[in-house]
Structure formats: C-alpha cells, structure tokens
Amino acid sequence: MTPLLFLVIMAAGFMLFLLAKSALEKKSKEDALVASAMAGSPGNGSHIRVLSAHAHAGDARAQVDLALRYMAGKGVAKDASKADFWFRQAARVGHPKGLLYIAYCDEQAGNYESAKDHLLQAATLGNAEAMERLGRLYLEAEEEARDAERAVHFYKLAAESGRRTAQRRYAECLLLGTGTPQDIDAGTLEMQAAADMGDAVAQNIMTEGINAFIRNRGYSFIARDDAPSGFEKPESYWENPSRWNVVPQEMRNSPGAATASREAPEFLELPPPSRPRLVPQAEKLTLEKAMAQLNDLTGLEEVKSAILSLTNRMHLHRLREQHNLPVAPISAHMVFTGNPGTGKTTVARLVGNIFREIGILKKGHLIEVSRADLIGEYVGQTGPLVQSKVAEALDGVLFIDEAYSLFDNDSAQGGYGDEAVSTLLKLMEDNRHRLVVVIAGYKDEMNALLLSNPGLSSRFSRVIPFEDFSGYELFRIFEDFAADFGYAFGTEAAETLAMVIQKELSEKDMYFGNARFMRQLFDETLNCLANRIARMKNPEKEDLMHIGSADIETAYRNINA
Secondary structure, X not given: OOHHHXXXXXXXXXXXXXXXXXXXHHHHHHHHHHHHHHHOOOOOHHHHHHHHHHHHOOOHHHHHHHHHHHHHOOOOOOOHHHHHHHHHHHHHOOOHHHHHHHHHHHHHOOOHHHHHHHHHHHHHOOOHHHHHHHHHHHHHOOHHHOOHHHHHHHHHHHHHOOOHHHHHHHHHHHHHOOOOOOOHHHHHHHHHHHHHOOOHHHHHHHHHOHHHHHHOOOHHHOOOOOOOOOOOOOHHHHHOHHHOOOOOHHHOOOOOOOOHHHOOOHHHOOOOOOOOOOOOOOOOOOHHHHHHHHHHOOOOHHHHHHHHHHHHHHHHHHHHHHOOOOOOOOOOOEEEEEOOOOOHHHHHHHHHHHHHHOOOOOOOOEEEEOHHHHOOOOOOOHHHHHHHHHHHHOXXXXXXXXXXXXXXXXXXHOXXXXXXXXXXXXXXXXXXXXXXXXXXXXXXXXXXXXXXXXXXXXXXXXXXXXOOOOHHHHHHHHHHHHHHOOOEEOHHHHHHHHHHHHHHHHOOOOOOOOHHHHHXXXXXXXXXXXXXXXXXXXXXXXXXXXXXXXXXXXXXXXXXX
16 A cells, blocks of 8 residues: 555545534534423523522522522532522522421431421411411421420411322321311321321221220320330231321420421422423313412422412312311402413312312313403493303313402493492302313402402402513423423523513513513514524524523514514
C-alpha cells in the first residue's frame, strides 16, 4: 500500500468517525429534548432560575417549591439550610406548608406549644394535615397537656377534609370512647369509610373485627411485650405487629408513645410528574384518575381540599344510607367564586366524574350554561328553557357560569331572572337526588347574588373560592401546556416568558384571564413557531420541538396588538 493511499484511507475513516459522532450527539441531544419536553415542570436550569426569581420576589408558593427542591436535590444541589430558609420565608407570610415545616422543626426540638401555634395557623387556613397533626399532639401529650376532646375535634375536621388517616383515628376515638362518648355504630361506619379510602390499618381493623379492637382497648395495635395481663394478641399481630399504631389512654405516657406526631410532614417529598395529563372532556374518568387530575392541577390547594372534603362527606352519607342509619342533611350544590381562567369549569367537570364514581350521580356529565341559555326573550319562554337544560343535566352537573347575570333588572334585556331562578330552585328540589348544580362567577357579584335571594343562599351553602394564580404558577401552566404537547424551551425563552408574565400581572384587572391568558399565549407562540419553521428549508426534529425566546416575545406582542 502506497503512503498516499494509506493517508486517503485514514482520512476517510476519520471523516466517517466524525460523521458517526455527530449523528450520535444529535440523537442524544434530540432524546434529551424529548425527555425535557415530556417531563413537565423540569428541574432544569431555566425552570430553577425562574423559580428562584419568583421566590426572591416574595411569591410564597415559589418559595415552598424551591425549598422542596433544595430538600430533595431536584434541579439543585441538596442543601438543608437553604430549604430551611425558604420554608421559613413562606411561613412568614402564612403559607400552610411553610407553617407545617416550622411546626415540624418545633416538635423535633420539643417546643410543642410553639408547634401547636403554627399548626393552628395552618389549620385555620384549611390545611388538613395540620388539623390531623394537632389532633395527634393533643392526644399524645404528657398528662397535664393532654386534651382528648380537642384531639377528637381536630381529627374530625381533618377527616371531613379528606385525610384518611385522620378518618381512621377519629373512628378509633369513637370506638374506644376517647375524648368523646363511645358510639360503636358511628365508629364502625367511620372506620369502614377509612378502609374504603384505602387506609391499610383501617382495613386490618375491619378484617380482625371491631369487637376484638374494642375488647382489647386498642392494645392489639401496639407492638410491645409488656402489655397488661389479659391482653389478647390476634394471630395477625405476630405476623406484622408494626402495622398497628393506636395508642390507648392507659399507655399514653409509656416510653416512645408520643412519636407519631413528630413524623415529617407528607409534602416534604416532591411528587413525580404525572404524564400524560390530557384526557378528552367527554371521557369518563375512574375515581382514581379524576382525583389524580384534580391533584395535578397547578395551585388551587384550598379548592382541592374543599372538593376532597365534600367527596368524603358524600361517601359517608351513602354508607350510612346503605346501613339504614340516619343521615344529616347535606347539599352537594356549590358556588365557585373567582376570576376567569382559574379552573372553575375544569373542577366542575371532575366533580361530575367523582360523584358518579362514588354513587351520588348516575352519569356525572357536565352541562354548561349561561344567561342566554336560560332566559327567554318573551313571556313564557324562560321556564321551558330552564326545564330543558335541567332535563339535559339530570344525573350529572349543571354548571351556570356568571350566574349573577340571571338577575337583571333592566327590562330592556328581558328582566326574567326571577322566573329563571324560581324555576331552577323548584327543579333542584324535585330532582334533589339526580342533580348537582354549580353556580360560578366573580366573587363580589356572587356574594351579592346569594345575599339578595334567601332561596339561593339556603341551597348553595358551600362556597369555594378560586384564587388568581401567582406569576410562578402561570409560568408552570405554560410549561405544562408545552410538556403536554411535546415542546421544550431553554433558559433564554424561560426568562422571556417570566418577564412577559410579570408585565401582564402588573397591568391586570379583574378581567385578567389567568390560565386562559396562558393558553392564548401558548397557542399564539405555536403560531409564531410555525411561521419560523415555514421559513426553514430543512427543519430538523429539534427545530420542531424547541420554543424560542423570539416566539414568545412575538406572540405576546401579537396578543396585545
């Protein structure tokens, strides 16, 4: 082989190596982009920078998210001191998770009164975990600080808010007469409800039998060798003694008894991303999927808690009916108050699915109406219109948006609101077991509507507020839209998006669209991306997935043109 031929072969081989390396790097880059796009709320640099900016600007929800990331090492290096700092910043402005974290630190240090104060603040804000932890603290305290009646009070509140462990603990108190008069029937039903909610200990208690639980005063649920004489250990105790964790009154002050309340708060681990999230609106969801979609919604923590509380209450209602026990009156009709784009319609649709799955509604479908669908133009038209829409919604949810517009005293616009409401109220009563009505609209207008009509206020006693999203939550909503459809964006685009959101928030009024604005911005961003791709001769896979800073900036200008 001549030297020249050898050099040619070597050069060709080197070129092939470079081409193969380039192809592999390109494939790796595309795979990384796909993974980033499909992950949702990624812990990448662009997301973390925006998150940090919102946290420094005082956004409590961003502060909690950043604290969780420092604690878990997700997107940032693990740093307990920084996690502690951001939790405390969130607690200063009253964020429930920040308060829970501070209470946990207080318990670890033995400052139980301080822990109670912080938990009470969080419980007042509707946080169910704080309610349950308060119950534990009051029940497991030393004798002089023990208050079983208050413990039962907080356990019950937490159970009504959907905490299955609190549901079981409340049932235990009823069965044993701890802090409340003993009520075996009610305790059995509450325990069954906890078991149905998936609490493993409640399921074991129901398997072993309520009588055995009461006969042993809960002792069969303590893995100790020095139990009082006469203590009956079921066979399952020896198989898995650690599963039982009830601490009866006689052993409250035993060594190690008051440990359950010092367990770390549940939220201290970030949940994994749940993808895909897109489900057709007409598709029937299982209870598990419906609850997962509810929990997966960005923000809306108070809304989620309220819906879970109502769901559990309705489930208990059904269980008592099945056992021929008396049931307290409960209305499933709701008022959703809040600005546009805060998730009211989405939550109403999920409520329909949830109520169908727990047996409250047969179909659970959603019929959405407005004033134009219910108010006629001439005398005699309004009643039949309301009847028609109610008939369409039977066995499901009737969702009336901007319900305050039904009352319009301007005769030029009809003035038939009173007829519409009176017809609706009669049909709600006639079909009280087949219809859930949700009325929605701006907070002040809806409050005024309820105050103006005693019939409405008596039937719609459950008001659920939908708060505006923070800047960081709006950023996450856009990020979720992108992830749902397989798009991704880098640091520069993320910073542009954050600036656009802050500019929009600084100029917003009561008509600001919240998530609707983010949907509009995302759709227009894709239009701008499509126009940019159309100018390319041979766009590659990466080009088709990558949202650029200019795409977002141009989209925002187009929307506000």
